[in-house]
Amino acid sequence: MRVTVLAGGPSSEREISLESGAAVADACVRLGHDVFKADVMPNDTAALDRPCDIVFPVLHGPFGEDGTLQALLEERTLRYVGSDSAASRRCMDKHLSKQCWNDVGLPTAPWVMVSASDASAAEAVQPPVVVKPTGEGSSVGVVLADTMEDVRRAVEHALMRFDRILVEKRLTGREVTVGILGDRVLPIVEVRPAKGFYDFEAKYRRNDTEYIVEPDLDQTTVRQLQALALRAYRVLGCRHYGRVDLILDASAGPQLLEINTVPGFTQHSLLPKAAARVGIGFDALVGTLLALGMSDANA
Template identity: 40%
Template structure:
């Protein structure tokens, strides 16, 4: 029996519920024994009262993507989709991820961490800057800072979600994403948005956001980006499935933004889109992710 875990208590709850419902329907369509569980507030104890031997995690953000639910499942000997608790923790914390990637000589924008109630370190890289909470996904709490005077407001917003914020150089360029399934990278998707950057609105609500798959990279560029995504994925010990996000600047240099260890599974989501480009429908994708457990 498979438990489809959705909802959660993070800022990405609504997205998780949509994706969880889609995964549940896909399993049902294939007559796979499953039930859905909406983790909400402190009702997690009800999950452990149910009989199941596998979990399909469609939880995003804190609690679901940071290693907490993974650790709970590990402690009970229940197998689950995606990365283990340590890799999930590494992938969720943007500052920690960047520290690991730096050791692997991956291309990153310069950055500092700014913590609430502590002096902000001198920033020695040029404006504009991106300011984001270290522990949120879906571009929640992110700001573009064009002048020093906007920094405090941007940090205040980021600190509403987490006491630590990442301030990094804003890289102008085109956005790309690479989905990973097992040890393979799927076709690259290019994201074109009219919002200035790929924010929450662009991801989940806008019908103006465009996705190119196949993308506009040459075969050799696409292969190179896929190789970087795999290196970044395995550097944090991620496994099963995930997604790497990039900016390619005007000099064709790819900068890693982040790795998602539990990517979205809604109708607007990028992993299903990449899978479709290689001939895999949503039902098949869900089973393929399960097969990686």
């Protein structure tokens, strides 16, 4: 089968995407496919016109994960792995995804969306809060604010870089992630960063973050987290695979944080770790995703 693997892109997660793309491409080769690997940019999408049977996008962040690239693939009626353009937009926009969950009664922390025209709206959520852009991933641009003065400074700084930001009540508790493969919910992975905050460095650059597959949780909580993750994934219209991040708040219980529609495929990445626990090795994971992509027309 002719597989085009797309990686790179313009976002701050470019290097991670290139690493993930190389791993996926290598797996496709081991599976016996004819692989073409391309680094695509908004102004250079020639690789999309190369004949293939399926496209495997592994771009993170804006352009690659926000529905833009997916819409280009749909215009060309190409089969591809991952959520469609509409679901990708909903998931990448943290405000929109939280609004969708809130509309159907799924638990997520109180928040407000803030733009430069109404920066004072940030004061609607009492600190401590998390200030973050609405459309970035891997904790890019995330700031913790403990006082209202901290909030004002963080918002002012963030709005110099981003058009819209989210000010969200900061939750405390165990941070977990739930991978989904097709309609199968994978084992829970708990994330324990050494320095308390799971930022970009902890995710990709340092080796002191602890990942516990199937952590010590009672079975009622496990089932609750997995069911909540699957429902959140379905509410946003995701398909093929994804990773749902949650926090087990000490007082409020399980709360949804966000969904990653293009999880990483690096040595630190959590979806492959969870899949491996149930006997799905890296190559088998990639092969399953190719099969899921081939099952959809994408026309």
